[in-house]
Amino acid sequence: MTWQLFVFMLINGLCQGMLLFIIASGLSLVFGVLRVINFAHGSLYMIGAFLAYSLSTVLAGESLLGFLILLMVVPPAIALIGFVLEVSLFRRVYRQEHLLQLLLTYALVLILDDLVRVIWGGEPRSVTRPELLAGSVDIFGMALPSYNVFILLVGPLIALGLWFLLYRTRTGNIIRAAVSYPDTLGALGVNVSWVMTSTFMLGCWLAGFGGVLTAGLSNIDLGMGMQTIIECFAVVVIGGLGSVGGALLGSLIIGTGLTFFQLPLGRWALVFPYALMALVLVVRPWGFFGKPER
């Protein structure tokens, strides 16, 4: 392997990983605060991608402005859907056993995925990249798709933003307190159920953001939600359920791993995330950055 090929693959892998991180961090955040594994996270991500597609046909979005509008409008729309879901449904099952919680979110997968099929139909779609991001960038004499480089820049920005929000703001303090001591937090006069709602909305916002980015990267279809949610499970399990830093590590491992194993293994590389996920669960169930069960 020449070093150029190595760098090329590394960048593609990191790009995949960053995209995965944006989606999986939402899942992990929601689990941390709500203690619910949201199967429907993948469906919300898919709705984000399809909304981006519909909006792009209206905006005739080959301009950078059109694409930025997608990024500004779609994620909040998904967060709004999240708001409705949390207030009307999730809230009712927090005190139930986790089987009922899982099944509630699974019911949402069935409903949302089918709604997407009814509304948008089964054909694969794609969003035209804005002109500025459609070409390629020369790095070390290699032509890299500029859109991938764009994702590679946006991913760390999102990670940085999340870190700042969680560790440098009062909101973040409250969210982290809600992870560890929800009852104490409530006794201190914080409206915990509002913290849960906002965290859920933030998670959905991230899913929507990932959806828009994916719509520009590759074809979107009905299977993307189901496929991605399992990959996100792998990511958060490897990193540790509820840990955003863990989600970053997990995403980068899975993203680069998938790319590099493709060379010697071909299609068999797709087995890698599940094998690693099973391995981590067997050896260290709480993941790299998680805490052992309480």
Added chain:
Amino acid sequence: MDGMTSSSRTGWIAGITVTVILFLLPIFLGQLGKTGEYWIWVCTEMIIMALFAMSLNLILGFGGMVSFGHAAFFGVGAYTVALLMKKANFPLYLALVAAPLVAAITAAIVGWFCVRLLGLYFSILTLAFGQLLFMIVFQWYTFTGGDDGLHGVPRPEILGPINYYWLCLIIFVICFLVIRMIVNSSFGLSIKTIRENMERAKFIGINVRRYQLLNFIIAGAFAGLAGGMLCELNRFAQTEFFHWSKSAEPILASLVGGMYSLAGPAIGSSILIFLKIFLQQVHRSMVEIWAIVLGVLLLIVVLFAPQGLVGLYQNIFRKSRS
């Protein structure tokens, strides 16, 4: 809780009546020509999926462990039958014996790892193993046919639709009685004790992991048998049998029917399949929104009747009596 498992006389009478009706059903349906033949096929599928749901409920309802990878053993059973009959020319009965055995071995390996984990982590690990097996079957073209699946599984000549229905029904009744025996045995009671209070179960000397593993293997074996039977009914095996959405089916069936009863999952599974086919018959476009109907139904059950239909029935029955 276990209304149907108590060896009450009414239970036996109801069971025998239902069995007799089910045995006579195809004779009646056979008079209806093409439609009748179609419904015999549907009923056979119902019986098989009822067995699959009951197998899962051994770990879900009685064991209190939520497995999201149960379809893996269903799939292993199906592919065992398909491979043995297609590539090794095994007769059907031997293939149907092999299916639960191979599934049990797979369940022993997967379960050995899984029972070490608790709660949510158990669920996710079963999901991971299920998807791992799914991916292997999906990728291994030369052996499993990849995403084309294995088609043209031979069918012995004497097994027309009606005869195959009867064969499945006989197998189901035997399995039902065996599962009933397991649930009521001291082993079954220990499993329920572990579900109710794992610490206490340990204190009274139950080897929790070993019991859970054994239960996991038994459930896997029955799932493998169901998978083998479905493979022979459809005469093909496909990768979808392994997929995690297939694992969700018996969970939904158990929830709808009631997971703390023996017959609940079988009833729930039959109702769901019937509802799907019924909606399909009402209007073809209903197939499009079947998942939405199922999802809404599931939401209602989760929010308002988590004990399922059998639980609802028992609540009403008890209230009216007292």
